[in-house]
Amino acid sequence: MQLFLALCFLLGIPSGAPEIHSLKHFYTASTQVPNFPEFVQVGLVDELQITHFDSNTRRKVPKHDWVNKITEQDPEYWDRSTERNLERQQTFKVNINIMKKRLNQTGGVHILQTMYGCEWDDETDEVNGNWQYGYDGEDFISLDLKTETWIAPVQQAVPTKHKWDNDKADLVYLRNYLTTDCVDWLKKYVEFGRSSLMRKDLPSVSLLQKTPSSPLTCHATGFYPDRADLFWKKDEEELHEDVVKGEILPNHDGSFQMSVDLDLSALKDEDWGRYSCVFHLAGGQEVSKRLDKRDIRTNWKTNDGGQRLFISLSFSPVSFVPF
Incomplete structure (x- = not known):
C-alpha cells in the first residue's frame, strides 16, 4: 500500500486520501509603514494566494487564470468586490483611530489585521470557521463559533466584546457565513483550481x-x-x-x-x-x-588542472463594523 501511494504521488495520480481544504481572507490596515499600502487584502485557498487588493492599485484581481472562472457565473464579481474593499478600507481606518485612542497612542507605525475563513473536509464533509483580529502584532479579539461569543484576550478589547456580543443578528450572520457561504465559495474554488491545488512537484x-x-x-x-x-x-x-x-x-x-x-x-x-x-x-x-x-x-580548480562547474543562482461578500 505504501508503494502504491508513493507511485501515485510520483506519477501525479490522486491517491484518494482525504483533504482538508481551507479558504482564508487576510486584511491588513497600517499607518506610517514606509513603501507599503495603507490597506491590503489577500485571499488564499489551501494556502495558495488567489486574490489581491491594495489601496495603491484600488482593484481586486485574481492571481491565477482559473480563479477568473468565477465571472462565468457572476460577471460583475470583480467590480463588486473592488467596491466592497474600498468600503472596508474606510472601516479599518476608523478602527485604527479607535484603537489609538484606547491605547493613548498618537503617531507612529500601527497595524490592524483581520483573518477569517473556513475549512472543509472533503471526506467527512465536516466544516469549521474562524474570525479574529490582531493589533500591532498581538491578538485583539476572536470569535468563538461554538458559543457564538467574542473572546477578548486584552482589556482594550472588552468594550468591543460587549458591543458585538449584544449584536445577536450579526452573530447569526457570521455563523451562517463561516459554515455555509464561505464553504460554498471554497468548494467552488477547489473545483475551479483542482489541477493547481492538487499539484505537487518534488525538486x-x-x-x-x-x-x-x-x-x-x-x-x-x-x-x-x-x-x-x-x-x-x-x-x-x-x-x-x-x-x-x-x-x-x-x-x-x-x-x-x-x-x-x-x-x-x-x-x-x-x-x-x-x-x-x-x-x-x-x-x-x-x-x-x-x-x-x-x-x-x-568554481575552484581541481588537482588535475580541471575546473568543476558552479551553477550561478540567478532568479530570474463580508461586512465589517467599527470597534
Whole structure:
C-alpha cells in the first residue's frame, strides 16, 4: 500500500486520501509603514494566494487564470468586490483611530489585521470557521463559533466584546457565513483550481560552493507548491546554528526554488557523513541529500588542472463594523 501511494504521488495520480481544504481572507490596515499600502487584502485557498487588493492599485484581481472562472457565473464579481474593499478600507481606518485612542497612542507605525475563513473536509464533509483580529502584532479579539461569543484576550478589547456580543443578528450572520457561504465559495474554488491545488512537484536538489572557504549551498528548484521547507540536519536533528536560509523564489515556469547555506569552517572531515540537506513539501513528501564532497559543484580548480562547474543562482461578500 505504501508503494502504491508513493507511485501515485510520483506519477501525479490522486491517491484518494482525504483533504482538508481551507479558504482564508487576510486584511491588513497600517499607518506610517514606509513603501507599503495603507490597506491590503489577500485571499488564499489551501494556502495558495488567489486574490489581491491594495489601496495603491484600488482593484481586486485574481492571481491565477482559473480563479477568473468565477465571472462565468457572476460577471460583475470583480467590480463588486473592488467596491466592497474600498468600503472596508474606510472601516479599518476608523478602527485604527479607535484603537489609538484606547491605547493613548498618537503617531507612529500601527497595524490592524483581520483573518477569517473556513475549512472543509472533503471526506467527512465536516466544516469549521474562524474570525479574529490582531493589533500591532498581538491578538485583539476572536470569535468563538461554538458559543457564538467574542473572546477578548486584552482589556482594550472588552468594550468591543460587549458591543458585538449584544449584536445577536450579526452573530447569526457570521455563523451562517463561516459554515455555509464561505464553504460554498471554497468548494467552488477547489473545483475551479483542482489541477493547481492538487499539484505537487518534488525538486532537484544540488550542493553548490564557490570556493573551499565559502559556505555550502543546498539548492532546491522545480518544486510546487511553495508551501515547503529546506534545512540542514546533523544526526537526524535540524540545525539552526551556522545556517542561513533564503527565501522561496518563483521560477519562470511557475515552480519555485529556495536555498539554505551551511558554514563548513568548523566541520571535521570525519563528520561529513553525519550531515544532510532535507527538502520537505507540504503533505509530508521529502527529498534528502547527504553531504558528500563528490557531489559538490563549484568554481575552484581541481588537482588535475580541471575546473568543476558552479551553477550561478540567478532568479530570474463580508461586512465589517467599527470597534
